[in-house]
Amino acid sequence: MARPPAARTKVLDAYISLLCEEGERAATLEAAATRAGVSKGGLLYHFASKEALAAGVIESTEEHVQLDLDRMHEAAEGASVYYVQTSAEVDTELDRHLVAVQRLAQAGVGSAAAMLEDVHARWLQLILDEVGDPAIAHLVILIGEGLYAHLAMPGSWYQSNFEGRLKELLELVPQLKKLKELNE
Amino acid sequence: MARPPAARTKVLDAYISLLCEEGERAATLEAAATRAGVSKGGLLYHFASKEALAAGVIESTEEHVQLDLDRMHEAAEGASVYYVQTSAEVDTELDRHLVAVQRLAQAGVGSAAAMLEDVHARWLQLILDEVGDPAIAHLVILIGEGLYAHLAMPGSWYQSNFEGRLKELLELVPQLKKLKELNE
DNA sequence: GTAACTATACCAACCGGACGGTATAGTTAC
DNA sequence: GTAACTATACCGTCCGGTTGGTATAGTTAC
Numbered sequence: 513m514a515r516p517p518a519a520r521t522k523v524l525d526a527y528i529s530l531l532c533e534e535g536e537r538a539a540t541l542e543a544a545a546t547r548a549g550v551s552k553g554g555l556l557y558h559f560a561s562k563e564a565l566a567a568g569v570i571e572s573t574e575e576h577v578q579l580d581l582d583r584m585h586e587a588a589e590g591a592s593v594y595y596v597q598t599s600a601e602v603d604t605e606l607d608r609h610l611v612a613v614q615r616l617a618q619a620g621v622g623s624a625a626a627m628l629e630d631v632h633a634r635w636l637q638l639i640l641d642e643v644g645d646p647a648i649a650h651l652v653i654l655i656g657e658g659l660y661a662h663l664a665m666p667g668s669w670y671q672s673n674f675e676g677r678l679k680e681l682l683e684l685v686p687q688l689k690k691l692k693e694l695n696e
Numbered sequence: 697m698a699r700p701p702a703a704r705t706k707v708l709d710a711y712i713s714l715l716c717e718e719g720e721r722a723a724t725l726e727a728a729a730t731r732a733g734v735s736k737g738g739l740l741y742h743f744a745s746k747e748a749l750a751a752g753v754i755e756s757t758e759e760h761v762q763l764d765l766d767r768m769h770e771a772a773e774g775a776s777v778y779y780v781q782t783s784a785e786v787d788t789e790l791d792r793h794l795v796a797v798q799r800l801a802q803a804g805v806g807s808a809a810a811m812l813e814d815v816h817a818r819w820l821q822l823i824l825d826e827v828g829d830p831a832i833a834h835l836v837i838l839i840g841e842g843l844y845a846h847l848a849m850p851g852s853w854y855q856s857n858f859e860g861r862l863k864e865l866l867e868l869v870p871q872l873k874k875l876k877e878l879n880e
Numbered sequence: 881g882t883a884a885c886t887a888t889a890c891c892a893a894c895c896g897g898a899c900g901g902t903a904t905a906g907t908t909a910c
Numbered sequence: 911g912t913a914a915c916t917a918t919a920c921c922g923t924c925c926g927g928t929t930g931g932t933a934t935a936g937t938t939a940c
Contacts, residue, residue: 517914535804537721540899551916552901562900617849618802629853638856647864652923654842654865657834661845665801669813673820680831681838684875686797691871703890724925735891742889746926775936 522548522557524568531569531612536619541565566621573609577631580606584638591642592652593685595635599656600662600678643689649681649687655681704742706732708752715753715796720803725749752806757793761815764790767821775826776836779819780827781838784862786847795848827873835872839865 526548530539541562545555563632568629580598587594601607610631616624634651640649674681712724723852725746729739737813743749764782771778785791794810816837817847822834846854 523838537803541901542899548760551918553903553917554915556901560901591774614849615802618719618799620720625849628849632853633857647861647868650858650861650869651839654839657845658838658841658843661841665809665812669816673817674834677831677834681834684831684835685791685916691868691875725927726925737892737929738890740927741891744927 517552517558518567519550520547523550523555523558524564524572527565528569528612531615532608536615539615539686543664555643563621566616566624567669569609569612569616570623570627573606573613573627576606576609577634581634582633591638592688593682595652595656596685597678597682599659600663600681607663608684614664620690633666642659645689648688650693651691655685703732703734703738707734707742707749708756709740710751712753712792712796716792720788720799723799747805750800750808753793753796753800754807757790757797757811760790760793761818765818765822768819773868776872777820777866779823779836779840780843780869781862781866783843784847784865791847794844798844798848831872832872832875835875836869839869841872 523544527539527544530543530547534543541555542552544565545552547557555565559568584591584594584598586655589597598604598606610628613624613627635656636649636653639652640646643649643652662674707728711723711728714727714731718727725739726736729736732739739749743752768775768778768782779852782790784786790844794812797808797811801812819840820833820837823836824830827833827836848856
């Protein structure tokens with residue numbers, strides 16, 4: 513191997529950015545190549561098809577997810593709080609990847625949808641391990657999902673209405689565990 | 697004047713179905729026309745452009761949203777519970793419309809994104825009127841959003857994991873109001 | 881009352897552009 | 911000399927939109 517495949521990484525990153533910022537429809541092969549500063553031929557040298565590109569995104573995402581799950585497992589603040597907090601983070605590499613995968617899933621890429629299901633299942637398991645009760649775990653997952661949906665949506669409604677309230681929200685999350693007792 | 701424009705309604709319904717079931721990319725003019733049992737030309741007679749079709753969906757959605765907000769305002773079980781419950785309903789006309797608008801928003805249709813922001817703001821206001829505390833209202837909105845995100849996602853993970861747990865969840869929602877006191 | 885005309889509600893065929901993908905010939909860095 | 915590209919040209923397909931036409935029902939003029 514002579515030179516390291518610099519283009520491969522750049523193309524993947526550009527494609528993810530396009531998916532996040534412009535949507536799946538705008539994320540064409542040529543647009544990805546241009547944004548990556550690579551020729552279309554160069555892109556297709558590394559990713560033989562658009563499907564292969566999507567697979568590349570998913571593969572790269574899986575690595576980030578695995579790291580996140582490890583951190584979540586060992587988080588001092590608990591899995592639930594960690595999960596909600598990271599769901600609200602916009603600028604991490606993991607979130608960029610997950611938004612991209614979400615876009616792919618909604619565009620009909622089956623493996624992307626499957627991956628999201630799998631990730632959700634793994635998140636749920638860790639939260640369930642912490643909080644014990646399935647209904648509470650359900651609640652926590654939904655809150656994270658809700659935050660996530662806002663991030664994945666174009667527009668700034670979330671920013672202007674919930675900004676700064678995140679800290680307050682995170683303080684409420686550990687209290688959710690008490691709900692079950694309260695309910696009985 | 698003469699015949700009623702039967703095609704118009706059928707086309708709108710077909711386009712919404714396509715957006716929900718197959719995604720924005722598959723929701724082409726020809727696909728919508730075919731599903732509506734109309735020629736492409738016939739479709740374009742009623743909706744001069746794809747943009748006009750989207751506008752038709754949004755307009756139709758606005759009517760359903762208005763009805764829902766009225767019902768939410770007068771719901772005996774309270775705005776929060778009503779909101780979460782209806783967020784989990786898959787088969788209503790309103791949800792079909794909202795999923796369609798969401799798909800449009802993520803495909804870059806600005807007016808669709810604007811509408812969703814507006815609807816969220818109105819939902820939040822009603823919930824805030826009920827629960828008083830902004831952080832709790834925040835929480836409720838996010839739970840509904842989370843449910844909604846699952847519905848809008850292809851795949852059946854939600855069905856197999858959360859099915860039947862909705863009742864339990866809905867019982868927890870009114871308890872959320874107590875969180876604030878608990879926290880102090 | 882009927883012929884001429886208008887408006888509505890479509891359909892079928894086509895056009896231009898974009899996009900995914902192929903092919904090929906040449907270039908650069910190690 | 912080989913992996914990692916660039917550059918360009920091209921093909922088939924699909925998609926949004928245009929055009930030209932048809933059928934039907936109501937409206938007007940006489």
